[in-house]
Amino acid sequence: MQVVAAASEADALATLGAYFDALSRALAVPVEGLRKRCLVRFELGAPGDAAGWVWELRAAPDAAGGVTSPGDAGGAASETADVTISCTLQHFLEIASGRLKPAAAMLRGLIRVRGD
Structure with a gap:
């Protein structure tokens, strides 16, 4: 899916x-080659704003997965x-569109990755 720059927050x-809808459709079937079930959480905030949006991506080798939005970043996560x-909404869109490389974003402190 081609991601383009957005003019406004909306x-x-x-x-x-x-x-994320396209990712969810792709994960509607078991993921071949995946060794175990996984949950990847994306915490995306507005620049200078601690609050933001959360999406959770689930994938499994033996079951359908998908993407859900359990609520805003201040809400309780499901598990x-x-x-x-974690990054700003704008930086995530820049990475998704290919205008910003993930490794460069990490080195510049624009995204943070926690977990296994």
């Missing part, structure tokens, strides 16, 4: 929603994630 959220990726 546009960015719509683009992000479409991106402990294997990996949590």
Whole structure:
């Protein structure tokens, strides 16, 4: 899926929603080659704002997975994630569109990855 720059926060959220919907459709079947079930949490915030949005991606070698949004970053998460990726909404869209490389974003402190 091609991700393009968004003009406003509402546009960015719509683009992000479409991106995660496409991921959810791709994960609707078991993931071949995956060794165990996993939960990846994306915590995406607005620049300078501690609050934000959360999406959880579930994948499994033996069952259908998908992507859900359990609520905002201040809400309770459903369970402990294997990996949590945190960054601003804009930086995530830049990574998803290919304008920002994930390794460069980590080195510059623009994204944070916690977990196994």
